[in-house]
Amino acid sequence: MYSTITYTENTQKQYLYLEVYHRYRELILSDQLLPGTKMPSIRKCAQEWKLSRTTIENAYLQLAADGYVISKAQSGYYVTDIAEKQKKETGSSHLSKPVYRYDFASSGADKESFRFDLWRRYIKSALRQDERLLSYGEAQGELDLREALSSYIRERRNILCSPDNIVIGAGVQSLLQILCPLLSERKTVSFPTPSFIQGSTIFSDFGFDIQYRNKNSEVIYVSPAHMTKWGEIMPVKRRLELIHHASSQNSLIIEDDFENDFVYLQKPTPSLFSLAGGENVVYIGSFSRLLLPSIRLSFMILPPSLLEIYKKKANFYNQTASKAEQIALCQFIRDGHLASQTRKIKRLYSQKLKQLQKSVREVFGENSYIRTGAAGTSLALTLPFSGSSKSLQKKAEKHGLSLSFLEETEQETTVILSCSSMPVQDFLPALHLLHYLCTH
């Protein structure tokens, strides 16, 4: 049944039933045949069209298969209400997402954080490279971008790697989908940083046993610059311990350098990859937080042992990241804009986070329990709210306030407040609303 034949005039006959099909479909969709109408009998229709009964029957069967008509035993075919349904469907499929007046749960970017005009210029110039866009991209990612990343990452993160070790993909998950099959011997993974649920999805898709805090897992997935939701970072001492531990039991570390560009310290935080000398660590970097969440560009640096396995399969994967965006980012980095963007982001969000903290003290009192880290755009605030977090969430949503909950005890509820996309002038009104909801 899988044999194929070359198209010839003979097979044209097979398409005749489709003419009948299309004609009736049109009549139904344009309401010229209304729901409930009985279709002409096959015999009658065959006479009308001067076609064989089989052809008509095929057309009717097809109409039935597509839901335009329904067959009633011993009676014939009847038009369904599909036309109406279709109209409704396209009309109403805009599922109304709740719109929030104040969004403390957002991971979007601040309007001021990104120079759209600049990025537009780079994309525009990338789209002028007609010749380059006419072909498929390199499986591993565009070479010039990998070169630019290799220099950038050496400068910023002290990581020595050749462009050959870098694999580009549309987001961290795309990279993990390539990485997981390379780790065929390893079957357990731990997430000492519990926040990256998207990462664990891919591991679980590939049959890994997810052990959130098991020290002896064969893969350790960690975000040293985002150890908690309120931005704690992993101290260098712990980094060295982790590397030592991993190497002693031959575990692979996956270092997701998420939000490292949001670490508000003067001193650099060394990457696990460089601390470990590039062995047994996969480094993952991403631009969603640094540039725009809507730009899907991430990269991973493979250690030599994995690179060897990857190389054999590399050409079996198509690149997922947009070629135009890769070309644009490459030039953007070369021109030094990524470095200045990093400085800008740091300044902007560290100021916003400080301001948020100040506003929280103003509204909830000097002694309110706030946890902050050395990085990120969020703080943890423990509220004197004894109801369930679910009831608070419901109340908040009703008032147009979006919250993200961390934990609750009988007396208290802890929320994570992100200043990421909220304008500074909204802090006080949003916090006053939150305070009101906690006390009323």
Next chain:
Amino acid sequence: MYSTITYTENTQKQYLYLEVYHRYRELILSDQLLPGTKMPSIRKCAQEWKLSRTTIENAYLQLAADGYVISKAQSGYYVTDIAEKQKKETGSSHLSKPVYRYDFASSGADKESFRFDLWRRYIKSALRQDERLLSYGEAQGELDLREALSSYIRERRNILCSPDNIVIGAGVQSLLQILCPLLSERKTVSFPTPSFIQGSTIFSDFGFDIQYRNKNSEVIYVSPAHMTKWGEIMPVKRRLELIHHASSQNSLIIEDDFENDFVYLQKPTPSLFSLAGGENVVYIGSFSRLLLPSIRLSFMILPPSLLEIYKKKANFYNQTASKAEQIALCQFIRDGHLASQTRKIKRLYSQKLKQLQKSVREVFGENSYIRTGAAGTSLALTLPFSGSSKSLQKKAEKHGLSLSFLEETEQETTVILSCSSMPVQDFLPALHLLHYLCTH
């Protein structure tokens, strides 16, 4: 060891060794410390920096780990030649890909096939939607694009589906990486269309047993508009048989509608999805061939049973496709450009393919054995060449001719000639070169 502490002044001490590390790293990279130079002893260095020996030792260990120095037993640390290597690496990593004068193996697009100016305008307008680009995209793909696709696919492919059934991704592989884990009960897949090797990679990554032509596999992956490399399409009769067969043994069909827009017939070729009434078929569509290979946008339509499973997991996946490109494509479709692009592509490539066939007859004689289908951009030509295809390929490459081989016997070799990206005026010179190589 996974406990985390908030950053405090105390941990600053831990960064001291990094100052030492960075200073020496700089000296080494700037050639102020040349390869082979002995590093100062730890004792001496500690005195100089007024730091503890442990701190200096940590710095040296780190330098060694990163490859800047090497420790020699009973002697001390010596600078390596890493600085030189690094310079070379960034300089020479442009692996020279062979450049072909005539490329019969290319799957790139014809320069004339795409209106870059138009696409640039749509991308530019998409990039003006600042607010929208500041947030992460919808996991399933932008709703307005899914709506536009749902109408488009109803119009073009006679497929009735709600935007809710459509999942968008950056390329077919990204979609399969979401689809495969949904098929947990199924473990065997067959590829009656043997050409999509990238598809089988994903299935094999997910532990499927790949059985190229086993009729009884639980998943059947098929491209009805691209049954052979020379563009044969699956006749409607076979389509119906396949659906019947699959349904009788409860197999899932994955219909990759690759190159259906390159079918040069007057009559439409019904999709398996619509023929089967939307049950037990996953439909996959892509825009790489229709627009540009560098645009990474594909979509799949899930049947109700799979949609239910997908919905539970949908939010655990991040969208892989560029949001800007999604927004642009949506408006592009709404304005009718996709429909006119399809007409343009059909006209262009059917003419090119005819011309290629004519040129082949001109060069290789009226009786040369050519196979063509009803779709695509390639034909199969059997050459009177008795040597091995490898030897012909080598000769061809030397002469700047890229070929793709299909099969060989003792007397003959069959090549696939693609007119995809080659300009028409190159057909004759390229074919004359091929003829020369076969006979000399």
